[in-house]
Each structure stands twice: as structure tokens, then as C-alpha cells.
Amino acid sequence: MIPKLEVKDLSYSYHTPEGETRALSRISFDVQDGEFLAVVGPSGCGKSTLLSLLAGLLRPEEGEIFIDGVPRRESRAVIGYMLQKDHLFEWRSILDNVSLGPEIRRSLTGPVREELRTMLDTYGLLPFAHARPSQLSGGMRQRAALIRTLALKPDILLLDEPFSALDYQTRLEVCDDISTIIRTQKKTAVLITHDLSEAISAADRILVLTSRPARVRSVLEISFSPEYDRPLARRNAPEFSSYFNLLWKELKNP
Amino acid sequence: MTSPVLSEAQQAFLNRERRHRRRVAALRLLTFVLFLLIWELCSSYEIINSFIFSSPSRVVLCFLQMAADGSIFLHTGVTLLETLVSFFLVTAVGLAGAVLLWSSRSLYEVAEPYLVMLNSLPKSALAPLLIVWLGNRMTTIIAAAVSVAVFGSILTLYTGFRQTDPDKIRLILALGGTRRDILTKVLIPSSVPLLINSMKVNAGLCLVGVIIGEFLSARAGLGYLIIYASQVFKMDMLVMSIVILCLMSAALYQGIAWGEKKAGR
Numbered sequence: 480m481i482p483k484l485e486v487k488d489l490s491y492s493y494h495t496p497e498g499e500t501r502a503l504s505r506i507s508f509d510v511q512d513g514e515f516l517a518v519v520g521p522s523g524c525g526k527s528t529l530l531s532l533l534a535g536l537l538r539p540e541e542g543e544i545f546i547d548g549v550p551r552r553e554s555r556a557v558i559g560y561m562l563q564k565d566h567l568f569e570w571r572s573i574l575d576n577v578s579l580g581p582e583i584r585r586s587l588t589g590p591v592r593e594e595l596r597t598m599l600d601t602y603g604l605l606p607f608a609h610a611r612p613s614q615l616s617g618g619m620r621q622r623a624a625l626i627r628t629l630a631l632k633p634d635i636l637l638l639d640e641p642f643s644a645l646d647y648q649t650r651l652e653v654c655d656d657i658s659t660i661i662r663t664q665k666k667t668a669v670l671i672t673h674d675l676s677e678a679i680s681a682a683d684r685i686l687v688l689t690s691r692p693a694r695v696r697s698v699l700e701i702s703f704s705p706e707y708d709r710p711l712a713r714r715n716a717p718e719f720s721s722y723f724n725l726l727w728k729e730l731k732n733p
Numbered sequence: 734m735t736s737p738v739l740s741e742a743q744q745a746f747l748n749r750e751r752r753h754r755r756r757v758a759a760l761r762l763l764t765f766v767l768f769l770l771i772w773e774l775c776s777s778y779e780i781i782n783s784f785i786f787s788s789p790s791r792v793v794l795c796f797l798q799m800a801a802d803g804s805i806f807l808h809t810g811v812t813l814l815e816t817l818v819s820f821f822l823v824t825a826v827g828l829a830g831a832v833l834l835w836s837s838r839s840l841y842e843v844a845e846p847y848l849v850m851l852n853s854l855p856k857s858a859l860a861p862l863l864i865v866w867l868g869n870r871m872t873t874i875i876a877a878a879v880s881v882a883v884f885g886s887i888l889t890l891y892t893g894f895r896q897t898d899p900d901k902i903r904l905i906l907a908l909g910g911t912r913r914d915i916l917t918k919v920l921i922p923s924s925v926p927l928l929i930n931s932m933k934v935n936a937g938l939c940l941v942g943v944i945i946g947e948f949l950s951a952r953a954g955l956g957y958l959i960i961y962a963s964q965v966f967k968m969d970m971l972v973m974s975i976v977i978l979c980l981m982s983a984a985l986y987q988g989i990a991w992g993e994k995k996a997g998r
Contacts, residue, residue, distance in 0.1 A: 534907050560907035562900055570922045579918070583910040631908065 481548040482509035483667045484533070484635055489542035491528055501692035502528040505542070508686055508695060510635075510667055515658070517670045517678035520688030520696075521730065526671045529693070530637045533669065534560040546635065559633030561641045565624035567612035573623050574599065574608040580631040591630075598626050602660070618649045618656075625657055629664070636661060636668040642677065654681060655711045662708075675730075679722045680710035687729045697729055787972045795969040809977055811954040812943055815871060816985070819878035819939045824932055826879070827886030832916060834887065835894045852884035857945050869950045878942030882935045889934075893927040894920050929993045936985040940978070955981075 489506040492499050502525035510516045520526050531537045533544060535551060535558065544551035546558075567576045577595050581587040599605045602622050607615055615623065621641060628636065641657070642650045658681040661668050672678050678685050685699040699722070707716040739747070769789045776783035776791075783791065799805035834841040860877045867873040901919050910918065947956025955974045962971035 531903075536903060536906055557909075558907075560904075562904060562907075564900065566898070566901050566904050568901075568919070568922065570925070579905075580908040583905065583908050583914050583918070627908075 480511070482545075483512040483514070483547060484510040484669070485545040485548070486533075487543045487545070489529075489532060489539050489544065491525070491532060491537065491540050493528075503532075504692040504694050506688075506693065506695055507542075508698065510669060512667055513665045515661065515668045515670065515681060515683045516686060517672060517682035517684070518686045518688060519672060519675060519678050519726065519730065520693060521690040522673055524688050524690050525693040526673075526688065527639055529688075530560070530639050530669070530671055533635075534558055534637055536560075556634040557631050559628040559631060559636045561624060561628045561636065561638045563640045564644050565612070565620040567620055567623055567627075569612055572609045572611065573604060573615070576612065577623060577627045577630055579627055584631065595626070595630055598629065599623075602626060602656075616649070617645045618653045621645065621653050622656065625660065629660075629666075634667065636666050638668060638670040640672055641670075643672070643674070650677075651711060655709055658710050675723060675726050676714065676719075677710075679719060679726065680713040685726065687726070699726060699729070784966075785968055787968045791969040792973045792976065795967075795973050799970075799973075805973075805977075808953055808955055808958050808974075809981070811871075811951075812940075812947065812956065812978075813981060815874050815878065815943045815946070815954065816936075816939050816981070819875045819882075819942060820932075820936055820985075822875070822879050823882040823886055823935045823939060824928075826883050827890055827931065827935070828928070830883070830887035831890035831894055834891045835916075835920070836912070841891070848884055848888055852888060856881040856942065860945050860949050863946075864950045869952075873950055874943055874946030874954070877946035878939045881942035881945070882938035885938070886931050886935055889931045890924065890927065893924045897923055925996065929989065929996075932989050933986060936989060937982060940982055940985070944978070 486506055486508050489503055490501070491503040492501045506529065508516075518526055518529065528537065532539055533551075546554040546556045549556075567573070568579075571579075574592075574595065577599065578587055578592065581591050581595075596605065596608065599608055602625075604615075604619060604623055604626070607619065607623075612620055612623070624641070638657075642654050645653055654677055670678070670681060679701060682701055685701060687696040687699065688694065689696045701722060703713050703716050703718060707713045713719060772786075773789045775781045776786060776788035796805060834844060856877065859880050860873075863873050863876050863880075867876060897920055901923070902915050905915050905919055943954070944956040944959075947954040948960050951957040955978055958974045959971055962968065962974065
């Protein structure tokens with residue numbers, strides 16, 4: 480079976496007049512359709528660079544990225560990218576903010592607008608459709624940012640520490656919320672995080688990277704019995720702490 | 734969200750605030766009235782020479798005379814027209830210039846030293862040059878006023894564009910946007926407060942430029958009136974022109990502040 484996303488020998492360096500910094504070194508992995516992959520690694524190891532490459536914001540120096548077996552640049556697949564902060568524009572209402580993607584792709588028609596309203600309704604934001612972002616709580620803003628990302632019906636979702644700007648309690652709730660939304664919509668997702676418990680509670684597999692330049696250290700399969708399907712429930716599962724210790728050791732040992 | 738029933742402390746606070754605001758307003762008015770009164774009394778008791786220092790009553794009288802023959806409206810209108818035209822030109826050229834510089838890194842790097850130099854050049858030095866080039870016309874005055882404000886305006890707006898959060902730009906790119914989308918959906922909307930601030934500065938600078946221009950080459954306008962009045966020693970007319978200029982600059986500023994409030998909604 481062709482994986483949804485395949486990364487082969489990907490390398491990337493940053494160039495400045497002062498010198499060259501190698502961020503990624505020969506990274507290879509794949510993600511199956513509907514799978515939720517988490518990427519963890521020491522801070523500053525190049526995780527965000529990896530997502531920028533996957534999103535097409537940077538061009539790989541070496542190696543290749545395939546989506547459904549087709550090279551990244553020839554693929555017509557839509558990739559949704561969710562950043563650390565919500566970056567909702569204060570000069571737009573929530574409805575206008577979530578319409579940004581279709582608006583840019585010139586596909587914002589009546590039915591699309593109606594669909595967005597339905598999505599706002601599903602995620603409890605319809606009463607705020609005409610509110611300004613500053614009137615919403617942190618968790619609601621992050622949900623609006625997810626709807627903005629989903630509005631383009633992406634084949635793959637890239638999440639760059641999307642919960643890290645939230646306070647702890649909101650963060651648990653929003654992580655639970657958003658992972659469940661992604662799962663029910665059967666989206667393929669790549670989540671970058673430095674929070675090990677977040678990775679274990681949300682992902683099907685965890686990719687562990689080394690410190691800079693990042694290489695793949697190991698891949699960890701995560702599976703919980705079905706009664707612990709939601710992220711918040713997983714945290715109470717008996718397997719949780721053993722996964723945590725395993726992951727901790729992987730990151731600790733040089 | 735204030736509750737209809739105010740606590741005693743809140744009520745006391747509100748009262749204190751209101752008293753404070755009233756006192757400031759009263760003192761402002763008092764300063765003005767006192768200034769006029771002292772000026773008027775000094776000239777009527779001949780402590781100061783009213784021929785040189787004029788007096789409030791003589792200024793008002795002069796205004797009424799010139800209002801009767803309509804000439805003051807001509808001069809004020811000319812200056813106002815020149816200021817507004819140059820203000821809109823500066824705003825448009827400033828915005829266009831900043832967008833152009835933003836669109837090409839090389840262009841900015843080539844143009845930067847020239848812009849910095851032109852910005853710090855005393856523009857009054859350019860006015861005589863402009864008169865020779867463009868002649869004794871309104872165009873000259875508008876060109877002088879534009880030259881005073883336009884370079885600073887370009888640099889300010891460009892700096893604002895460059896300070897936009899790079900993640901907001903990444904967001905647009907990730908949604909499949911082009912540089913044009915970055916410009917129209919992020920840079921310009923997020924620079925609106927900066928644009929308004931620069932407009933407030935520009936309104937003042939344009940007025941300066943118009944007056945410089947009118948000093949040197951004009952047959953009408955408040956700047957012309959000031960020079961004419963000083964040459965024939967009509968100090969009442971000179972002071973009156975300055976008072977009108979004060980009112981005009983205040984009105985321009987308030988006009989932009991009003992526009993800002995409207996746009997903020």
C-alpha cells in the first residue's frame with residue numbers, strides 16, 4: 480500500500496553569511512492514510528524545519544517528499560498547516576478568518592460559506608461568527624484556527640505545537656478536542672511537540688529525532704485498548720506511564 | 734460591562750474622574766481667555782506697541798474686514814486646497830513607494846541611502862529649485878509640500894511592513910497565497926494604525942511645505958499673506974493669518990482622528 484506521506488533521505492541546511500547550519504540530516508519516514516504521527520525531539524532540533532519542508536514553505540536541499548506516491552511539487556494534494564499561535568487576524572471577524580483559505584484560492588462561494596458556518600456550529604463557535612478574535616478565549620481561538628485549516632479540506636494536516644501557547648488546562652482540553660476532530664474526520668496528521676505526554680496521548684506512532692542536526696533516532700508504535708481512545712482518557716491508561724518512560728529514555732540517552 | 738448598580742467606591746472614583754476632567758477643561762479655557770485679556774489690556778494701555786504686537790480686537794477687526802470683501806476665504810481656501818492635494822499625494826505615493834520597496838529586496842537596498850539622504854535634507858532648500866523648474870504656480874507649492882513629507886512617509890511605512898510577524902506571512906503561504914495575498918491580506922490591514930499615524934504627521938508636514946512654497950512663490954494663500962503683511966507692516970493681518978493656520982492644522986488633525994475612529998468600527 481502506498482503511504483499517504485513518504486519522506487526519503489531529507490536533508491536541509493540554513494545558510495547565513497556567518498556559515499551553514501545543518502538542521503536535518505537524511506530523515507526518512509512515512510505516514511499511512513488516516514494515521515496520526517507525532518514528532519518529538521530536543522528543542523531546536525529542526526522539527527519546525529521539517530514541517531516547513533512538508534508544507535512546501537521550504538525546498539528540500541536533498542531527498543524527496545512523496546504524497547500518495549507522487550513527488551511533493553507535482554502533487555495536487557492540499558496540505559493544512561497549523562502554527563503554534565492561532566494568528567487570527569484582529570481586523571477580520573471569526574467567519575472571515577476561517578474563510579481566509581478559500582478566499583485566497585478564490586473558491587469562496589455561497590455553499591462554501593454555508594459549510595464554514597456549519598463547521599463553526601459543530602465546534603460551538605457559531606455565536607461568535609461575527610465577533611473579533613480578541614473576544615474569544617484561547618481554546619476557542621485555537622479551534623477557529625483549526626477550522627481555518629480544515630476549510631481547504633486538506634489531505635494531510637501539519638500541526639506545529641499548536642497547543643503550546645495555551646495554559647495547561649486549556650491545553651489538555653484543546654488537545655483532546657482537536658485530536659478527536661482530526662480522528663473523526665479521518666485526517667492524516669503530523670504533530671510536532673516537545674510535550675511527551677501530549678505525543679503519547681494523541682498519536683498512533685511517535686517519531687523521535689536526535690538533537691541538531693536532526694536524524695531519526697527511533698519510531699515508537701503507540702496502541703491503547705479501545706476504551707482509552709480519547710487523549711484525555713489515554714492519560715489514565717495503565718500503558719501511559721510505560722510509554723512515557725520508554726520515550727523519556729529514548730530522548731535522554733545520547 | 735458595567736453593572737447598573739455602582740458600588741460607593743466606584744461612584745467616588747467616577748466623581749473624582751469627572752471633577753478632574755472638568756478642571757482641565759476649565760483651566761484650558763481660562764489660559765486662553767487670560768492670554769487674550771492680558772494681550773488686549775497691554776496694547777490698549779500702551780504697555781506694548783499695538784502697531785507691532787497687534788491685539789485681539791485688531792485681529793478680529795482685520796478678519797471682519799477681509800471677510801467682508803471675501804479675500805480671506807480665497808487665501809484660506811488656496812492654502813487648504815494645496816495642503817489637501819499634497820496630503821493625498823503624499824499618502825498615495827508613500828504607500829505605493831513602500832509597497833514597491835517591499836516587493837524587491839534589491840530595489841530597497843539600492844534606494845535606501847538615497848531615501849535616507851533625501852529624508853534628512855532640509856526641503857526648504859529645494860523650494861527655490863522647484864520655482865525655477867516648475868514656475869510660479871500652484872504645482873510648485875504642491876511639489877514643495879510633497880517633497881517635505883514623502884520620503885519619511887515611504888520609510889516609515891516600509892519599516893512597518895518589514896516588522897509584520899513572519900508567521901502571519903507563513904500562514905498566507907501555507908494557505909496557498911502569493912505575495913500579492915500577503916500584501917492585501919496581511920501587510921496593508923495590519924499597517925492601518927501605522928498608516929493613520931503617518932497621516933497625522935504628514936498633514937502637519939504638508940502644511941509646513943505649503944507655507945514654505947507660498948513664502949517663495951505665490952499670489953494667494955496664507956503663506957503669501959504672511960509675507961505680504963510683514964513687508965507692508967500690517968501686523969494685524971500677519972497675526973490673523975497665523976491664527977487661521979493654527980485652526981487649520983488643528984482641524985486637519987481632528988479630521989484624521991475622526992476618520993480613524995470611523996475606520997476602527
